[in-house]
Amino acid sequence: MPSTPPTRSAPVGPAAAPRDEVDGILAGWHQARPDLDVTPLAVLSRISRLARYLETARREAFADAGLEGWEFDMLSALRRSGEDALSPGALMRETLVTSGTMTTRIDKLAARDLVRKNRSAQDRRAVEVRLLPEGVARVDAAMERLLAAERELLEPLSADSSAQLANLLRSLLLTFEADNGDG
Numbered sequence: 001m002p003s004t005p006p007t008r009s010a011p012v013g014p015a016a017a018p019r020d021e022v023d024g025i026l027a028g029w030h031q032a033r034p035d036l037d038v039t040p041l042a043v044l045s046r047i048s049r050l051a052r053y054l055e056t057a058r059r060e061a062f063a064d065a066g067l068e069g070w071e072f073d074m075l076s077a078l079r080r081s082g083e084d085a086l087s088p089g090a091l092m093r094e095t096l097v098t099s100g101t102m103t104t105r106i107d108k109l110a111a112r113d114l115v116r117k118n119r120s121a122q123d124r125r126a127v128e129v130r131l132l133p134e135g136v137a138r139v140d141a142a143m144e145r146l147l148a149a150e151r152e153l154l155e156p157l158s159a160d161s162s163a164q165l166a167n168l169l170r171s172l173l174l175t176f177e178a179d180n181g182d183g
Helices: 021-032 039-064 069-080 088-095 099-111 133-154 159-180
Strands: 115-119 127-131
Touching: 021 039, 039 069, 039 133, 069 088, 069 099, 069 115, 069 127, 069 133, 088 099, 088 127, 099 115, 127 133
Parallel strands: none
Antiparallel strands: 115 127
């Protein structure tokens, strides 16, 4: 009498894709609620899980450079601006924080000698924030560590797959930025 092959929840053979934890979640929901279309979970649960790995990598890269995440955001906004200095309003737009939060953050960075806050030469009523050499050194070090960590996270993907994923994610993100007026 021939034996019955075992029932498997995943495809087998050379064409079988490896299964991750999200596959298990999807299978569980298919079993518990076969009436639900759980297709969005296949994408967004993976993005959510990847975001946790990215957040850990970011936190470590910033800590290695002696920075908190918000400090990196502020310093990198100044570093990549191409300007000698930015106004607090420009920094608010770049970092998406309120004016009260911005004032506190500028003062904390100035106290650590990472930025200097002074009156604008063009308009004495306006304040400008300038990146100091120690701020440049720290943000550059953090950026280098972050890029190394992100390259490692993307290592399983080919250059073409990485570019394709970036394009797909851009298309999705643009719909949200257009809705929020960020684009």
